[in-house]
Amino acid sequence: MIEIDLAHQLHDAGLVWRPAPLDFFALPDREIDEIYVISDQSAFLQLYNGYPVVAFHGASEWALDYILLNEVVWMPTEGQLREQIERRIPAAAVLRLERTSDGYRCAAGSHTLDAPTAAAALGLMLLQLLRDDTRPIDDR
Numbered sequence: 001m002i003e004i005d006l007a008h009q010l011h012d013a014g015l016v017w018r019p020a021p022l023d024f025f026a027l028p029d030r031e032i033d034e035i036y037v038i039s040d041q042s043a044f045l046q047l048y049n050g051y052p053v054v055a056f057h058g059a060s061e062w063a064l065d066y067i068l069l070n071e072v073v074w075m076p077t078e079g080q081l082r083e084q085i086e087r088r089i090p091a092a093a094v095l096r097l098e099r100t101s102d103g104y105r106c107a108a109g110s111h112t113l114d115a116p117t118a119a120a121a122l123g124l125m126l127l128q129l130l131r132d133d134t135r136p137i138d139d140r
Contacts, residue, residue: 001035002081002123004028007073010123013130015084017074019045024075025054027067035075045069081122088129097121 002010004026017023023038036043038054046055048066055066076084085095089108096107097118105114106121111128115121 001075001077002119004073004075006120006123006127007075009127010076010130011073013127014133015074015076015126015130017069019052019054019069019074023080024077025072026075027071028073076123078119078122081119081126084126085122085129088126088133 001024007026008028011017019025019038021038024035025038025043026032026035036054038044043054043056046053046066048055052069053066054069054072082095085108089095093109094107096105098105098107099118100114103114103116104118104121105112106125107113108125108129111125113121113124113128115124
């Protein structure tokens with residue numbers, strides 16, 4: 001899984017999250033280091049006064065009823081990162097992820113990036129592609 005700092009950067013660069021069951025997310029700026037998953041058992045999606053929220057069942061140990069979706073940070077999995085990258089590179093471009101002596105190397109189009117983990121390499125590649133994209137965020 002990527003680090004929360006990289007997840008923040010992806011969000012700030014325009015990565016849009018369309019929440020789905022089994023997606024992971026974190027609660028930034030709350031001094032809670034846990035990663036949560038959307039499921040019917042602990043955290044689920046609903047509308048509250050017309051706003052999308054992530055709601056929590058009463059069994060949560062710190063009794064948080066809900067939090068607005070724009071207050072959480074999506075923690076995409078490696079598979080989700082790959083899907084997002086593939087949406088942003090030409091169909092003829094090859095996405096490669098390979099192990100190196102220092103970690104992992106991700107290559108897509110004209111970009112090559114190294115990182116200590118596979119998820120970080122994919123996350124950094126997606127971040128680069130998002131930063132290269134000059135379309136307004138709403139058009140992505």
